[in-house]
Amino acid sequence: MIPARVDFRIIGDWIRPGSRVLDLGCGDGSLLAYLAESKGASGYGLEIDDAHVEECVRRGVNVIQTDLDAGLSEFDERSFDYVVLSLTLQAVRYPDRLLREMLRVGTEGIVTFPNFGHWRTRWQLGVLGRMPVSAALPHEWYNTPNIHLCTLLDFARLCEREQIEVLESQVVDHAHRPRLALRLLPNLLGEIALYRFRRARLP
Amino acid sequence: MKPIPPDSVGLVTPARLRFAKPLALASGGALADYEIVYETYGTLNAEASNAVLVCHALSGSHHVAGYHSADDKRPGWWEHHVGPGKSLDTRKFFVVACNNLGSCFGSTGPASINPATGRAYGPEFPMVTVGDWVASQARLADRLGIRKWAAVVGGSLGGMQALQWAIDYPDRVAHTVIIAAAPKLTAQNIAFNEVARQAILTDPDFHEGRFYDHATEPRRGLRIARMLGHITYLSDDIMREKFGRGLRGGKLNFDYQVAFEVESYLRHQADSFVGHFDANTYLLMTKALDYFDPAGAADGNLAAVLAPVKADTLVIAFTSDWRFAPARSREIVKALHDNDLNVSYAEITASHGHDAFLMRIPRYVDIFTAYMDRVYAGLTS
Helix, strand or coil: CCCCCHHHHHHHHHCCCCCEEEEECCCCCHHHHHHHHHHCCEEEEEECCHHHHHHHHHCCCCEEECCHHHCCCCCCCCCEEEEEEECCHHHCCCHHHHHHHHHHHEEEEEEEEEECCCHHHHHHHHHCCCCCCCCCCCCCCCCCCCCCCECHHHHHHHHHHCCEEEEEEEEECCCCCCCHHHHHCHHHHCCEEEEEEEECCCC | CCCCCCCCCCECCCEEEEECCCEECCCCCEECCEEEEEEEECCCCCCCCCEEEEECCCCCCCCCCCECCCCCCCCCCCCCCEECCCCEECCCCEEEEECCCCCCCCCCCCCCEECCCCEECHHHCCCCCHHHHHHHHHHHHHHCCCCCECEEEEECHHHHHHHHHHHHCHHHECEEEEECCCCCCCHHHHHHHHHHHHHHHCCHHHHHHCHHHHCCCCHHHHHHHHHHHHHHHCCHHHHHHHCCCCECCCCCCCCCCCCEHHHHHHHHHHHHHECCECHHHHHHHHHHHHHCCHHHHHCCCHHHHCCCCCCEEEEEEECCCCCCCHHHHHHHHHHHHHCCCCEEEEEECCCCHHHHHHCCCHHHHHHHHHHHHHHHHHHHC
8 A cells, every 4th residue: 555645644543443434525536545444434525527536436436526516415414424625625615615514414524725824825925925836735826726725723713603613633734744843833834734623512 | 341340249149038937017917928138248257247237228229239240230239338348348247238028129029929819919018117127137147147247237228227226136236337317207208208109109000009910100100209209318519519500401491391400310310210119119118217216115215215225336427418417317326325335426528418328428438447447356356
């Protein structure tokens, strides 16, 4: 087996063995394949891209070709232990609605996204006056699929507003390495953020 | 004729088996004695584990691939997908295609002789359902020594048979591939079938289904039924693309002869259908479509009906198919994942309408092949 990406390992460490997982925007299915192998997880990936759908089928990952912006209405409440949204939150039309849908369909949600508050991003926009381009955000402003970028602070605020309780979070650099410095100044130094959360229990 | 392409199964000969044990039918009737015509391609392995059943649609037959003679102009109806190196790779799989009961291509049907009367069944041929077909296919599997199919696959009405297989014989199907199908017909869909049937039933040459005795057939009715069907199998886009408002003779004639290209096309389709398709079979096949509703027994709860299913499934739909739209395939997908079953779904962008399932569309070929490669890997691992 190929050594897993660090973000996969973090997600793998977060989920309980034998879990039911729904992966939104599952790409080539490598996360689900990794979770199936390392944690005995099962479930489905949702993906819109033709080539990715074929890759999923080739590797034996259950994939349903669909547009996330069309919602998750075909899934019943609480039908998954975890609903994962990996590096896709920033590309959907209504991130707030999708988070709500994730916590309707799943008991817990896991989200990863590129942190727009990273110092290099701030430097490019704040000092150079240009839209940021980086390893985590490789597109130019005119061809980027990323239409809803946010920082760690923004995401935390959205969670608060949506009564979402963050259970765990971590930041890594663009090579998905967790580093000590990142823990001290996550919103400045973290390039990719990972969150595990659930619907907050009302007092 | 042109030489047979190397990726074809080549020359094939249909086989025939007689079943003397009565087959009880959903209608309450039974077929006391019947024959099934079928073709096979490839070789059944020693464990009999590599068999794939291909189920045909409304006007299809057991002739799925290859040529019946060196002079054959056209290969079988799914030549694009069945053969060496194709999605259903005949170097790996033993592909079985049977002609359904009630058909007019060799298996016992309305034009066959009823042993009880000594004349053609005609209207006495009992109505058959998708479930009846699947039961008859299971008997064929028994005779061929196939305990469990590696996969049951089909498009349209054939996809419905694949779904029925998974429900009725959960231990005998490892995988199903359900293409351009639906868990049941909509009212609009039944309405199209009813118009087609009325065209046949009201043709003076129909003779209450006894037209064989009058050495005629309801050609007008069958032609109209086929024309109507064809309109619904194509999309608005593909008709615009293929015909537009193109004129056959370059100008309007101000009469009722063919003016537009699309009229010419429909008439040609109708002409080539009559003479090789039986009107009684058309009636039966459309009824089998209308009656198909496995969830009907559970107040429409498809997920409940699919609870016994064990097979893994690939569902494929085509964007421009409005007769069996992608949303209908998604109903099957949902009912399968509601049962935590392994299911994948691919929506192929294609302008061909419902007929896309018969076409060679690269993405369709790729996804189907990718899935069948997995099926085969599962056999050998």
